[in-house]
Amino acid sequence: MPSDLEQVTAQVDDGQFGEAERQIALALGKPGLPVDKRRTLEFERERIRRIRLDFTLTQNDVLQRLREQIPDLKTEEFQAWDAQGLIERLQIDGEKRYFKRSVSNLFLLSPQAAARRAPPVRPFTTGPFEQLHPHHAEVLAAARAQEATSVAPRRLQVTQSLTVDADAVPVGETVRAWIPYPRAIPGQQEDVRFIASTPEQPKIAPESTLQRTVYLEKPAKAGQPTEFSITYELTVSGRHFDIDPSKVTRTEITPALAEYVAERPPHIVFTDALRKFSAEVVGQETNPYLIAQKLFAAVDRIPWAGAREYSTLSNISDYALHAGHADCGQQTLLLMALLRLNGIPARWQSGWTYSDETVGYDNMHDWGWLYLAPYGWVPMDVTTGQLKSEDPALQWFYLGGLDAYRIAFNDDYSRELVPAKQHFRSETVDSQRGEAEWSGGNLYFDQWDYKFEWTMLPSKSSNR
Structure with missing residues (x-):
């Protein structure tokens, strides 16, 4: 029999919000409820609120937005795409509600829908290293020439900011903010030097912190945003x-x-569905690297699409397996789960990517590492995936390699911040945008904005 908490989680996942709210209220009203169970139930209530923020569109809203790009869209076409699950939705208390990014995602997931758009059509944009790039060859050539695993260094200066909306917090109340900050990782990112903060007197988390941040405090002022x-x-x-x-x-x-x-x-559970998928992909293969290749290729085949907030998903690897699309963190967690199921150690890494040649490009990104004897830990980026090349070393560049255009903020997921938050995190899995709160509660993503800015500097040569 599932526990009360499992029932509530399943009801929230299924859009049965009214029943879930009733069960939560009953459970919270019981005397002697353990603190951890109370907090879990309270988060399920918060998860309902966040899901509603993600699923803001009615069917008419979606039709209207689609017809802005496909003026002669037939209702039958929409219904066919909807029936195929290409327009993400959730039945919330009996009403169809669509994901706020479902329209843009449709054009990523369906070539037929994309082909129906009336001109002018903006091309889909991707990061510069998601296709074969001279930098990939640069890394390979340098690694071979120097017999090194760490090459082609780039030095940069970064300013990352978090700005809380004016009047989001009562005047005079202290706003607490956490901004992601890298730790030194030998061979990957080194010579980390803190320069300045606004406000001053930052608290930098210890280098051992797996989701490292800089903590700042500032009082809220009337009619003014609170900037960090x-x-x-x-x-x-x-x-x-x-x-x-x-x-x-x-x-x-x-x-x-x-x-x-x-x-x-x-988020990493060896479900029956995961075991079945793994068995179909791996077959009789026993070599750990070839198993990893097969699993990498299988997850790479899942189309990328804009993601729901991770905190709204009860099992991210399972979601990625069944949703028909996934973003970088969802694909990474699915691959990690599959590798672990096959006895291959796997762990998380995430941060931010950028480019010194593509103006204005930067993006949050998640990837990982797997352990292969006798090589030890080697990187993997299944979302960037296989590159189109006749050279296997370039084709599989991201199964055992990384470009030099990414900062890692996190060496694990869902780990405590330092100092710890008093209220629920906005992002319960990753840590890339930052976090903010005040004594009255968490400040969610709709109450603040963030910015990541960088400048390339002359490199300091270092190879391993």
Whole structure:
């Protein structure tokens, strides 16, 4: 029998908000309710509120938006796309509600829908390294020439800011903010130097913090936004591990590696559906690297689309398996779950990507690492995925390599911030935009904005 909490979670997932609210109210009214259970129930209530913010569109809203781009759209066409699950929706208490990004996502997921748009049509944009790029060859050539796994360094200065809306917090109340900040990772990002913050007197989390941030405080003023920012420098290197599949052996799972092959509810669970998918993809293969290749390719085939807020999803890897689309963090968690299920250690990494040649390009991004004996930990970026090249080393660049245009803020997901938040996080999994709160509660994403700005600097040469 599922527990009361499991029933509430399932009801929220299924859009049965009225019944879930009733169950939550009954449970919270019981005397002697443990603090952790009370907090979990209160978050399910908050999750309902956040899902409503994600699913703001009615069917008429979607039709109107589609007809702005497809003026002669037939109702039958819409119904066909809807029936195929290409227009993400949720039945909330019996009413169809559509995801706020469902229209733009449709054109990513359906070539037929994209072809129906009336000109002028804006082309879909991607990051510069999502296709074969000279930088990939630069990293490979340097790694081979220098017999190194860390090459082609880039040094940059970053200013990241978080601005809370005017009057989002009562006048005089202290606004607390956390802005992501990198830690030094040998061979990947080094020589991290903090320069300045607004306001001053920042509290920088210890370097051991897996979701590292800079903490700042500032009183709210009437009619004025509350602004926070940090500036720092660091050197980021490209990575390449020259993996010979014939040399890869089954990893001995030591105590240090045990957590990286384990389930970690709620987002990494070895469900029956995951086991079935894994068996179909892996088949009889036993070589860990070739298993990783098969799983990487299978997850890479899932189309990218704009994501729901992670905090609204009860099991992200399962969502990525069934939704028909996924973004970078969802694909990464699915691949991590599949690798772990097959006894291959896997862990998370995420941060921000950018480019010194594409004006105005930057983006939040998630990727990961897997452990292959005898090579140790090697990187993987399944969302950037395979590159179109006849050279296998370039084709599989992102299974054992990384470009030098990404900062890692997080070496794990869903870890405590330092200092800890008093209220629920806006992002319960990742940490890229930042967090904010005051004594009266969390400040959600609709109450503040963020910005990531960078400048490339002369590099300091360092290779490993």
